[in-house]
Amino acid sequence: MSKKNTYCVIMAGGIGSRFWPMSRSSFPKQFHDFLGTGRTLIQMTYERFLPICDKSNILVVTSAAYLDLVKEQLPDIPEKNILLEPSRKNTAPCLAYAMFKIVARNPNASMIVAPADHLVLKPDDFVKTIKIALKKADSGDYLVTLGIKPSRPDTGYGYIQFSEEFEGKDTQVRKVRTFTEKPELNIAEEFIQSGDFYWNSGIFIWTAEAVSHALEKHASELFSQFKEKAEAFDTSKETEAIQEIYNTCPNISIDYAIMEKAKNTYVVLSDFGWSDLGTWGSLYTHLPVNTSRNVEIGKRIYMEDSKGCLVKAHKNKLVAIQGLKDYIVVDTEDVLLICKMKDEQKIKQLVNRIKLNKGDKFL
């Protein structure tokens, strides 16, 4: 495995609608400083990759609407490494695009692809895990994914069933037996109890060659649309080519397009403090609580008689809270959200009601 041949692809085209009101289509989740550390999620994602590959080998796939945000937040990324998708077509076209772009530069490339908006609390363990995954990916025609040790029967995740046996020295590397997207609660509970299911992180590691084979075999229509225009990538004709491809290519996830069909899939059993930050509640479970079990994101938050709350202040705003238990409080410049932690799925209803009344301005 050579650092020169290693490429990191950050997928940054999502809108994170479950993280309203901080995340909006005009300013999505990955561009926010959720933890109040001064670094946004995409900046933290970028920094996690610095020990893994050369700066010049880090690419971002996003939409034109977010180009300025990416340039502003990641000034070290050269513009030629920012890939603009003409429309949202889910992860398979996104990763095919990245692969063809990288192959045009280096046919021997290995790729790590990861969403921009995930949280990793133990970045050192993340790097160790990626290196194990890269070693496996570089050793043959394999599609490698990172599996996360599940802490609860979450029905919002995909589950990976893995083989009990391991092949090499790295006992964490296991052959994938099945993928199951978003199971019912009773199924998820069985998965957790059985002990041989991990969450699918959506972080993949493979050689360009392996993913190219997999696309050709399992998503031949998509593959041939890209293959026809392979010459255009990393040239002045790329923008036109990608526009044409996206006009007609299918909207399909990489899991559905290849992972669930392929037989050469492996999972690296991982535990690096991961969260996809799908909801405010998941953020709460991943951040350290104080003695009152509150998570306070902000420098001027004062709480009395309050427990089990996640409170996110806007910039330097002073927040004074008395007598609140198990709530989410998120204050942004133009929206304030107060919601029971256990009812956070109702945020969607509230947002829909607002949408009916006010149009999209706040959404």
Place this chain on the structure above:
Amino acid sequence: MSKKNTYCVIMAGGIGSRFWPMSRSSFPKQFHDFLGTGRTLIQMTYERFLPICDKSNILVVTSAAYLDLVKEQLPDIPEKNILLEPSRKNTAPCLAYAMFKIVARNPNASMIVAPADHLVLKPDDFVKTIKIALKKADSGDYLVTLGIKPSRPDTGYGYIQFSEEFEGKDTQVRKVRTFTEKPELNIAEEFIQSGDFYWNSGIFIWTAEAVSHALEKHASELFSQFKEKAEAFDTSKETEAIQEIYNTCPNISIDYAIMEKAKNTYVVLSDFGWSDLGTWGSLYTHLPVNTSRNVEIGKRIYMEDSKGCLVKAHKNKLVAIQGLKDYIVVDTEDVLLICKMKDEQKIKQLVNRIKLNKGDKFL
């Protein structure tokens, strides 16, 4: 009673600390648009007086710190009608100042004096009541106050015990028997049960002559300090004179200085939707609630599964609340307060804790 001889004095020097975080010493309660109507409390107070006296006869007493706010919010008030107190000395010096100023212009003046930060939900009834009070005040050497029909045994108010008999045609005008400041709860409960106690509104009606007599008789020290410099009022020497008086004059309320001592006090029994807006809870009880018993002050407030809350949004901010019962939520530009309605006295503790940590910036 002649409109030409009628003067209205708006007392606008207070800081309304119990209405934190909206009310601050740098921007007190009276200058806020509490109801989201586009009019601040002082503007509504001013407008209530327009049917009662000529515009040129409306005066405001405030401190130099609020001069710009008064000019901005009441552009029709000529600067010569804005009286600036050099320091806070409670209501007796404030009203002595207003009386001497007015007498310098018109020795036959009648005065209505009222705090700038009270709420009146039925301004037409207010005007009718004031006219009855003026009639009484103009008919002799009387000190007239407005009594408010009490709705609960509030221990934060002063109580006026009135005579059961009435003298003239106006059955609401009663001789005052006693004044009681802030009674204990059991006493307040007895007052309410007895039926012959009303709340003291702090709104007074008297001729300049009557209040001059009363001050001379019951607050002779204060009176003589002003009397010595009577020639200076409404001249270029006024600022210097008032500075000297305030340097040494006592800090004393008009109730304690004259009302509780005088024998010629009358109360007009009133019911015009009054509140002194002492606390957020009192604002809640005076505003119309919706079907969920919520008071929503703001145009973009969305509440689900929520009851009994008072929610005040900042300007056009969107506020989305789910599952909140019996809370106060007040959002300002730089402070957000969330507090249980029944625990609003704890706001003070919270403010004290903040003061210890951050200094006075937000207070």
